[in-house]
Amino acid sequence: MTLWGGRFEESPAELLWRFTVDDSDRRLLADDIEGSLAHTAMLADVGILSADDAAAIASGLGTVLVEARSGEFAWSDGDEDVHSAVERRLGELIGSAAGKLHTGRSRNDQICLDLRLYLCRAADERSVQIGDLVRVLMGLAEEVGDTVVASYTHVQQAQAVPLAHHLLAYAWMLLRDRDRFQDAQVRIDVSPLGAGASAGSRLPLDPANSAARLGFSSVFANSMDAVGSRDFVAEYAFCCAQTMVTLSRLAEELVLWASDEFGWATFGDAFTTGSSAMPQKKNPDIAELARGKSATVIGDLTALMTLQKGLPLTYNRDLQEDKRAVFHADDTVSLALAALGGMMESAVFHPPEPSSMVTALDLAEILVNRGVPFREAHEVVGGVVAGLAGSGRALSEATAEELAAAHPQLSGSDLEALTPTASVAARVTAGGGSMESVAAQLGALRDALGD
Ligand code: ARG
DSSP states (O other): OOSOOTTOSSOOOHHHHHHHOOGGGGGGHHHHHHHHHHHHHHHHHTTSSOHHHHHHHHHHHHHHHHHHHHTOOOOOTTOOSHHHHHHHHHHHHHGGGGGGTTTTOOHHHHHHHHHHHHHHHHHHHHHHHHHHHHHHHHHHHHHTTTOEEEEEETTEEEEEEEHHHHHHHHHHHHHHHHHHHHHHHHHHOEEOTTOTTTTOOSSOOOHHHHHHHTTOSEEOSOHHHHHHOOHHHHHHHHHHHHHHHHHHHHHHHHHHHHSTTTOOEEOOGGGOBOOSSOTTOOBOHHHHHHHHHHHHHHHHHHHHHHHHTTOOSSOOGGGGHHHHHHHHHHHHHHHHHHHHHHHHHTOEEOOOOOOGGGGHHHHHHHHHHTTOOHHHHHHHHHHHHHHHHHTTOOGGGOOHHHHHHHOTTOOGGGGGGOSHHHHHHHOOOTTSSSHHHHHHHHHHHHHHHTO
């Protein structure tokens, strides 16, 4: 059913239908009906609808909502979009009074309303999911205790850190991703209902009334902005894309950690895949796909930015394409969070002890503590490292004589500071790689999650 036959003598061409109808708005069905219920109540409150008509429409919409929620709503091939489908079904149920539902409203404010209701809820759901993944990382951080690994810069071993510190770095990144969804929700949570086609109406509508009924925090200030803007959709997609990028970085680490070369972790059978050819393989496909799918979500964000670029006000049909992109972005991030969470939860960590070369900066700082300028200390330790590397030894394998010969302020007793574990134990920077810092971070993360 179309809602606009009046001025047309011919019916729509099959090609027009195929090109313009996109059933991705079907998932907005329940939100569309909720919006219509609020609109109907507002129309009755301001006296545009009689109490009888409003009651008939509300009761019919109630039935349609039950059908929608139970999955029994019957779509018809002739439904142009979700709005038309609801009005058609309402007509079947209550007859001509259904024709009064669309009073003071346009599909332009209606589609925007539906999408805002949907994304408000989705932002909450994604926030909860991200919080759950943060908790998985915190659980692992507690589980690995004081296990020490190397931090990396340029994918070269850098300094000794607790493995928990490395895991919690992702917890903080994800917490910001969660906060971004919550912040975006502030701008999504604005009702466009009452903006109509573009300019509002000569009927005494009360946008604040319907907004309050739907639980919105605020109401549009400019009807043209309300129906013509989709920055809230692009912002939501950015939240999805940035979260996918965080997951993609974590995923890349899981791939490395699972390799024989790193050997840091093993993942559960239920969360890894085999090879059809090589019987020995246990592949981290979930991580690889999280990494790969981040590309498609970045694509969704690009589509949404490009969709808005150059569009004159107000509503243009181009905007119909926003739903496919943002739903794909949201579905993908939701599944990726869950799948990667499961994979992480199944992890067993067994990293090898890093080379004591990761304590080179410690040795330089020991000299600094004894009054040697850092630049000179760096040079001295560089010389020690070069000598040891030549004979295939790491720092803790230096002899007392070699240390004493390198600088008068050094002696064999400094050797005990040159193990990865001793390095972590000596770390004093707040927020740095130490077990004290890990404990403080776990407390702060619990506070941020409200646990
Ligand atoms: N299907 C449209 C969309 O998704 C909503 C209806 C737009 N209004 C119109 N006059 N064609 O954006």
